[in-house]
Amino acid sequence: KAGVTQTPRYLIKTRGQQVTLSCSPISGHRSVSWYQQTPGQGLQFLFEYFSETQRNKGNFPGRFSGRQFSNSRSEMNVSTLELGDSALYLCASSLTGAGNQPQHFGDGTRLSIL
Amino acid sequence: AQSVAQPEDQVNVAEGNPLTVKCTYSVSGNPYLFWYVQYPNRGLQFLLKYITGDNLVKGSYGFEAEFNKSQTSFHLKKPSALVSDSALYFCAVRDVNRGSTLGRLYFGRGTQLTVWP
Numbered sequence: 001k002a003g004v005t006q007t008p009r010y011l012i013k014t015r016g017q018q019v020t021l022s023c024s025p026i027s028g029h030r031s032v033s034w035y036q037q038t039p040g041q042g043l044q045f046l047f048e049y050f051s052e053t054q055r056n057k058g059n060f061p062g063r064f065s066g067r068q069f070s071n072s073r074s075e076m077n078v079s080t081l082e083l084g085d086s087a088l089y090l091c092a093s094s095l096t097g098a099g100n101q102p103q104h105f106g107d108g109t110r111l112s113i114l
Numbered sequence: 115a116q117s118v119a120q121p122e123d124q125v126n127v128a129e130g131n132p133l134t135v136k137c138t139y140s141v142s143g144n145p146y147l148f149w150y151v152q153y154p155n156r157g158l159q160f161l162l163k164y165i166t167g168d169n170l171v172k173g174s175y176g177f178e179a180e181f182n183k184s185q186t187s188f189h190l191k192k193p194s195a196l197v198s199d200s201a202l203y204f205c206a207v208r209d210v211n212r213g214s215t216l217g218r219l220y221f222g223r224g225t226q227l228t229v230w231p
Contacts, residue, residue: 006157043204043224045218056218090158092157099146100165100210102161103160103219107156107157108157
């Protein structure tokens with residue numbers, strides 16, 4: 001079974017631009033979560049989607065948004081990029097997001113802002 | 115509020131020796147606990163979880179973890195370390211009594227494990 005696939009693996013953008021990251025979950029998984037990983041802040045939760053609905057959201061500004069499609073694939077968008085948005089963005093999927101289910105992570109998209 | 119603490123930024127151990135990576139947590143209800151490992155330029159890989167039952171849980175690659183409710187700890191252990199175990203280890207928790215946090219994991223800051231030959 002294929003794992004979680006994130007594209008692209010690397011992105012370089014400049015301040016003020018916007019970016020869209022893509023995540024394809026494991027087949028059959030309907031819950032998709034996004035995390036931001038930085039050396040200073042560690043792993044921070046962005047949001048979680050289930051059945052095309054945002055079910056949970058972390059403490060990030062409105063510039064960070066996401067969506068989920070009917071096939072459970074998810075995208076996240078960051079508008080008006082800032083230098084501090086440079087990070088590894090990780091997507092994770094699970095069957096339903098229930099508490100006893102481990103999340104399975106992709107290898108991430110490394111976003112660099114110049 | 116939920117939180118996870120990994121008190122050691124780094125753990126160094128010789129190959130063949132036992133290793134322990136420490137984790138303590140704080141939740142308002144009952145915890146679901148997880149350990150993940152991250153290799154350079156990769157995502158997180160699930161190692162093991164504690165949901166309920168035996169306090170000692172076994173996971174992938176020979177790792178195990180001991181849940182201690184009174185000490186609110188969930189330390190990761192391995193009897194004999196390998197050089198290939200060198201990686202970044204994360205402890206994570208969910209508070210099962212807070213339905214609004216479904217799908218959300220709270221992570222520790224990570225512990226860099228180095229196993230030297």
